[in-house]
Amino acid sequence: MSTADIGLIGLAVMGSNLALNIAEKGYTVAVHNRSAGRIDEHMADAKAQGLDGNSIPKYDLAEFVQTVKAPRSIIIMVKAGKPVDDMIEQLLPHLEAGDAIIECGNSLFTDTQRRFDYLKPKNIGYLGVGVSGGEEGARHGPSIMVGGSKEQWHNAEAVLTAIAAKFNGESCCAYLGEGGAGHFVKTIHNGIEYGDMQMIAEVYGVMRDGLGMSPKECADVFKEWNKGPLNSYLIEITGHVLDAVDDQTGKPLVELILDKAGQKGTGVWSAIAAQQMGVPATAIEGAVAARSISSRKSERVAAEGIYGKPNRAKTEVTLADLEKALLAGKIVSYAQGFAVIAKASEENGWALPLATIAKIWRAGCIIRSRFLDQMASAYDKGEAVNLLVVPDFVEIMKDSHPSLRKVVAAAAVGEFPMICLSAALSYFDSYRQAQGTANLIQGQRDFFGAHGFEIEGRGSDLHGTWPSTLDK
Numbered sequence: 001m002s003t004a005d006i007g008l009i010g011l012a013v014m015g016s017n018l019a020l021n022i023a024e025k026g027y028t029v030a031v032h033n034r035s036a037g038r039i040d041e042h043m044a045d046a047k048a049q050g051l052d053g054n055s056i057p058k059y060d061l062a063e064f065v066q067t068v069k070a071p072r073s074i075i076i077m078v079k080a081g082k083p084v085d086d087m088i089e090q091l092l093p094h095l096e097a098g099d100a101i102i103e104c105g106n107s108l109f110t111d112t113q114r115r116f117d118y119l120k121p122k123n124i125g126y127l128g129v130g131v132s133g134g135e136e137g138a139r140h141g142p143s144i145m146v147g148g149s150k151e152q153w154h155n156a157e158a159v160l161t162a163i164a165a166k167f168n169g170e171s172c173c174a175y176l177g178e179g180g181a182g183h184f185v186k187t188i189h190n191g192i193e194y195g196d197m198q199m200i201a202e203v204y205g206v207m208r209d210g211l212g213m214s215p216k217e218c219a220d221v222f223k224e225w226n227k228g229p230l231n232s233y234l235i236e237i238t239g240h241v242l243d244a245v246d247d248q249t250g251k252p253l254v255e256l257i258l259d260k261a262g263q264k265g266t267g268v269w270s271a272i273a274a275q276q277m278g279v280p281a282t283a284i285e286g287a288v289a290a291r292s293i294s295s296r297k298s299e300r301v302a303a304e305g306i307y308g309k310p311n312r313a314k315t316e317v318t319l320a321d322l323e324k325a326l327l328a329g330k331i332v333s334y335a336q337g338f339a340v341i342a343k344a345s346e347e348n349g350w351a352l353p354l355a356t357i358a359k360i361w362r363a364g365c366i367i368r369s370r371f372l373d374q375m376a377s378a379y380d381k382g383e384a385v386n387l388l389v390v391p392d393f394v395e396i397m398k399d400s401h402p403s404l405r406k407v408v409a410a411a412a413v414g415e416f417p418m419i420c421l422s423a424a425l426s427y428f429d430s431y432r433q434a435q436g437t438a439n440l441i442q443g444q445r446d447f448f449g450a451h452g453f454e455i456e457g458r459g460s461d462l463h464g465t466w467p468s469t470l471d472k
Contacts, residue, residue, distance in 0.1 A: 130186020165364025
């Protein structure tokens with residue numbers, strides 16, 4: 001008997017929390033997992049929270065599908081890549097025309113587009129849905145970025161809108177476009193997240209090694225910063241992370257964590273997508289590079305043995321400078337991310353709503369921050385594609401970029417690695433420079449190719465004459 005409003009496959013941490021969220025919002029959810037034991041564990045959790053009445057466990061895949069009301073919406077929460085394709089093939093024999101598969105993992109948007117195109121002739125919808133907020137967001141309200149079939153989106157809209165985070169009463173869930181649109185936006189979200197986290201880490205490094213501050217002192221600063229312009233989820237949790245103490249040793253927990261940061265691929269995907277479209281995203285690229293360097297721990301230890309420890313004297317940079325530098329760097333990172341989204345929208349014919357994207361990132365997601373409301377307002381007004389020329393942000397950058405410059409300069413002299421913040425500053429300086437140096441690069445290219453070069457204002461058919469000595 002078809003009694004469930006929606007189905008969900010994959011009851012690991014994210015899937016289980018999402019299913020509990022759905023049940024809590026008053027919808028009946030059928031659940032299935034490859035391992036029967038995990039279904040039992042989930043149902044025990046649901047019962048403990050008084051949600052078992054809205055949860056239907058199904059151990060057989062065919063029975064699971066039949067439990068969901070038609071037209072069916074089946075969420076799959078499995079590992080990206082081949083497992084998603086395998087699950088699609090397992091589901092297909094049991095689905096009917098008009099049903100939809102909703103994939104809520106971190107999939108590469110081109111894979112999502114391929115699956116969308118594969119299922120469309122079969123009259124099976126495919127929604128590639130970006131879900132941000134981690135396990136806490138999945139349980140209590142994530143930011144949800146939907147791409148795929150608009151018809152099937154409407155079938156699942158009530159449920160997805162209900163379980164999303166809310167900002168001033170507005171749901172942080174939106175349909176963004178066909179095919180891979182939702183997963184592309186989630187990918188860039190994660191790229192911005194990489195940049196945010198790396199910039200925070202770089203500022204922490206100056207506080208720790210340049211100002212001699214303890215983790216507790218750093219925590220207090222970040223907590224204070226979270227009350228001002230830097231107010232955001234990542235600044236908030238940074239204060240908590242730096243404040244945490246290990247129960248067994250009594251030492252600050254951050255000092256016991258190995259300095260190797262992993263990555264799941266979305267940061268790399270966002271950097272590659274930006275480069276392929278010719279949109280500079282130096283903050284994202286820098287953050288990805290920083291994580292890659294961090295993973296080479298043994299090489300770094302060996303290199304320090306060769307060159308000696310960094311000569312880090314006490315820096316003259318102030319906490320006020322660090323706060324403004326971080327604010328400027330974050331604005332550049334968001335500006336780059338939105339510029340990539342705008343270009344992808346143009347190239348793929350998605351018509352991505354930039355204002356809506358900023359709005360659904362205001363709550364639930366990892367990169368939620370105070371100034372996303374300003375960004376949404378700017379895009380609503382159609383002020384510009386690049387946030388660096390939006391009046392509100394122009395004023396902030398004019399006030400804060402001198403501090404960013406001071407911090408990056410001090411880091412260079414003081415031997416503090418600053419891949420991300422320095423990349424943000426270089427981008428800012430390049431973007432606001434009317435006369436650059438690419439004329440020399442173009443001249444070099446034309447010389448080696450023995451072709452003409454373009455002279456500004458005089459057309460492109462003009463050929464110059466290189467000195468004969470250079471020809472030789």
